[in-house]
Amino acid sequence: MLSANSRLFHFLLDPSTDQFSDEYIHFKIEDDCNIRVLLEMMVIEYANKQEDTQAVLKPLVLSFLMQIARQYSAASNEFLPDxxxxxxxxxxxxxFDTVTLKDIANRFSYHPNYISTLLHRETGKSFSEILLExxxxxxxxxLRGTNLPIEEISRLLGYSNSSNFYKTFKAYYNQSPRDYVTSGM
Structure with a gap:
């Protein structure tokens, strides 16, 4: 499972929100030849647009993002949150696949109500909204980066059955998981 900080993925995957509209992330890639090579391959492929360019770019972009996520995660672990x-x-x-508000309250030795209030005050979101996000x-x-069946994806995400996952995904993105993948969003 990916262990990269979800703030990075939110930054990359949800540019439509104003939360990050004036923000950027700076990466030093001179020390990471994997990132440099992937970036060069993407630029070359995009410049030489051919019929299958999108099919070639998709795994390159995913690999690039995974390398960036690894670098970001390693850097983030150097500065644990205060x-x-x-x-x-x-x-x-x-x-995220098993966590509950009660688990967090026990882990951090606070009452669940305090945790809930704290999260809402600090983020403007409830525990459930953060977990859903x-x-x-x-x-x-x-969905984009693997060929896993939706049933397996729903299990990995902590859903008891794929029907709940379908309903939740559709409510969140206004389309089914399959439609989301085929639409290229």
């Missing part, structure tokens, strides 16, 4: 809300969200991102971000990554 704020309790950041620690909680980080924990949620690592355990994390699961949907992972869903997109798994």
């Amino acid at each position: 704020r309790l809300s950041d620690k909680i969200i980080h924990y949620m991102s690592q355990h 994390q699961r949907m971000e992972r869903a997109v990554i798994l």
Whole structure:
């Protein structure tokens, strides 16, 4: 399972929100030849547009993003979050398939109501909204980047059955998982 910080994936996968409209992430790629090679391959493929360019670019972009995520995750681990809300969200991102508010309250030795209030005050979102966002971000990554069946993806995301996953995904993205993949969003 991907362990990259969900803030990076939100930054990359949801540019339509104003939350990151004036932000950027700076990466030093001179030390990472994998990222440099992938970037060069993408530029060359895009410049030489052919009939199958999109099919070639898709795995290159996914590989590029995975390399960036690894680098970002390694850098993020050097600076562990100081704020309790950041620690909680980080924990949620690592355990999004099984985490509950009660688990977090026990882990951090606070009452569930306090955790819930803290998250809402710090992020403007409820525990459930944050968890849903994390699961949907992972869903997109798994749908786009793997050939796993939707039943397996729903299981990996912590859904008890694929029907619940379908309904949740459709409510979140206004289309089914299959339609999302085929639409190229």
